[in-house]
Amino acid sequence: MNIALLMGKSPQLQAVSELLACAGFRYNIFEAGRDLIHSVTQVPYDMLLIGDDLPDIPAIDVVRAVRGARSRDVPIMMLATDASEDRLVDALDAGADDYVCRPLSPRVLMARIAALRRRVTGERLRQGLVVRVGAYQLNGVGRFATLRDERIALTPKAFELAMLLFSNVGRVLPNSRIEQTVWRQELPPLSRALAGLISRLRKTLRLGIENGVTITVVYAHGYRLDVLDEDASPRLPAAGRKITVRRLMGR
Structure with missing residues (x-):
């Protein structure tokens, strides 16, 4: 499983990259939203993990751009600090598949990743x-x-x-x-x-x-x-x- 992790300016997401490594996933780390948008047009990622503290563009715009480039192909999980209902709804409407608020325990995060992977696999079979x-x-x-x-x-x-x-x-x-x-x-x-x-x-x-x-x-x-x-x-x-x-x- 190949995962793209958009960390932005959040040092807390460094622990996520370590968790992915321990779980045996292949992953690429990005700091800027535009770099991730460019990469998804060339690399077939299995999942995107997107933080909401980016140095260049809003995370919501990254989700919209990815959906515009790859439609429904890649599952997207947002790792956010804002737990408000408005931000959650905005993220889902933009095309995110899941919205997880930090801090989150490693076990819960891995369970959410596995659940999202199962759900998207089932959707692809139904397509x-x-x-x-x-x-x-x-x-x-x-x-x-x-x-x-x-x-x-x-x-x-x-x-x-x-x-x-x-x-x-x-x-x-x-x-x-x-x-x-x-x-x-x-x-x-x-x-x-x-x-x-x-x-x-x-x-x-x-x-x-x-x-x-x-x-x-x-x-x-x-x-x-x-x-x-x-x-x-x-x-x-x-x-x-x-x-x-x-x-x-x-x-």
């Missing part, structure tokens, strides 16, 4: 999938949906939500799991962001009885995608062949 449920189809490459061959554009968060729900037909998905998948963290208890996104997804995909697929709210638990046509089961094409997944209408 080539086409998930079919009833009259709907989700295209993991183009990241769009179709309803009876009508193409429907989805925002990145809406597509992540749709892919999670459509891949788990009949299963109750806890709010926490959905939030971790879509926002990379659990949202504040009073947040209406998830309910709002569910509502917009229903409207965009025209989910309802008329199209045979519904989203059910399971009070105090989460959400469940239901298929009303008993013959419609989700199918996941993989490696040139189709694998049929049985639909379990669990409650």
